[in-house]
Amino acid sequence: MRYLLFLALAALLAAPVSAAETANPAPGPKPSASPDGVHGTTGIVSTDTVARALNAPNKSPVVLTGHIVERVPGKADKYLFKDESGSLMVEISHEVFAGREITPESRVRLFGKLKKYPNKPLRVDVSVLQLLQ
Structure with missing residues (x-):
């Protein structure tokens, strides 16, 4: 009892x-939806070009549209990404690629997070890869 x-x-x-x-x-911060339906957080600005990503703080969310032009020699899962504003290194795991065939002519949209380490090149850890038409 x-x-x-x-x-x-x-x-x-x-x-x-x-x-x-x-x-x-x-x-x-409150969750909000961007016009393309991707959920983000108010108060945190995601970068949408390589030029903006180069000046953004560490761990900034990024959404980049452009082309994966080549694999970085000697680096597993690292590729050179290029858009109209410049190029930078992106890290894309095999799980994110999901067996899709991506060529330098393929237009892609990458969703990820900016990683800046002392004495290392800037890179984006990609969590989602969209193949665009």
């Missing part, structure tokens, strides 16, 4: 806390 009373009391005390969290969510 004491156990049931304890559970009932705990449920009554937790209800106002849960209602308050729903009414007043924790402060911070």
Whole structure:
């Protein structure tokens, strides 16, 4: 009987806390949808060209549209990506490629995160690769 009373009391005390969290969510960036349907976070600007990515802070989200022109020699999963504003290195795993045949003429859209390390070239870790028509 004491156990049931304890559970009932705990449920009554937790209800106002849960209602308050729903009414007043924790402060911070709110999820939002961009025009192309990709979900991002308000207050964090994603870069859309290589030129902007070169000047963006570490771990910035990026969405790049262009061409994967070649594999970087001696580097596993690293490729040279090029758009109208410049080129940079991208890292794309075999799982992200998903067996698709990509040529330098293939137009792609890459979604990923910018990685800047001291004394190393800038790169983008790609999480999604879209093959465009």
